[in-house]
Amino acid sequence: MTVSEAITSRRATRIYADTPVSEETALRVAKLALEAPTAFNAQRADLVVVRDQAVKDGLFAASGQAQLRNAPVVFVAVARTGVPTDLEEIFGAERAAGIAQWIGTDPARLRESAMKDAMLVGSFALLAAQGEGLATSPTTGWDEAKVLEAIGLGESTEHGVALVIAAGYPAEQPEHPGRLANRLIIDRY
Numbered sequence: 001m002t003v004s005e006a007i008t009s010r011r012a013t014r015i016y017a018d019t020p021v022s023e024e025t026a027l028r029v030a031k032l033a034l035e036a037p038t039a040f041n042a043q044r045a046d047l048v049v050v051r052d053q054a055v056k057d058g059l060f061a062a063s064g065q066a067q068l069r070n071a072p073v074v075f076v077a078v079a080r081t082g083v084p085t086d087l088e089e090i091f092g093a094e095r096a097a098g099i100a101q102w103i104g105t106d107p108a109r110l111r112e113s114a115m116k117d118a119m120l121v122g123s124f125a126l127l128a129a130q131g132e133g134l135a136t137s138p139t140t141g142w143d144e145a146k147v148l149e150a151i152g153l154g155e156s157t158e159h160g161v162a163l164v165i166a167a168g169y170p171a172e173q174p175e176h177p178g179r180l181a182n183r184l185i186i187d188r189y
């Protein structure tokens, strides 16, 4: 499948076949998703691969959205919203201090920049899954604290949830819901 085929064939899909998604397939999707770019390459986003039914049940409790309970696999794109502590590991001691300064310590900005990273990881996961023949349902309709709780981060003040994605082999084929042409702007408004 080409990238353009993956993009054009993807539809938000909420009903899945009983066919299991192998661990290898789920991990392949996750590793591709984590190839997404991040600001400075500071990698302030994680991707949780959820195959455990108890965790999926927790995601359902956090959202009331049945696809998160019924999907064979769910991906959770998590933002590392705290002050990064592993910059030396990524950049080496010499460059880490400068990058830390750029990233800053303002909580709102830390959250926003990490959420952008995590959203890109989530977006890449949608297309990587499509490339594996999986259909996906991206969601933001959940209680963030309850999602964090479900994935084992209930106590954390240094994480946020960007996107929760149900995935499985499709058992429905939703129509394209359409896009307005006026979202494409050339040069300036």
Ligand SMILES: Cc1cc2nc3c(=O)[nH]c(=O)nc-3n(C[C@H](O)[C@H](O)[C@H](O)COP(=O)(O)O)c2cc1C
Pocket: 010, 011, 012, 013, 014, 065, 137, 138, 139, 140, 141, 142, 174, 175, 176, 177
């Ligand atoms: C940021 C975001 C949040 C979304 N949240 C939900 C959600 O909570 N529940 C749901 O069923 N679909 C959700 N969707 C799916 C959208 O409804 C769907 O992508 C949109 O209708 C366009 O359809 P398409 O993805 O087939 O092009 C979300 C999509 C995005 C991008």
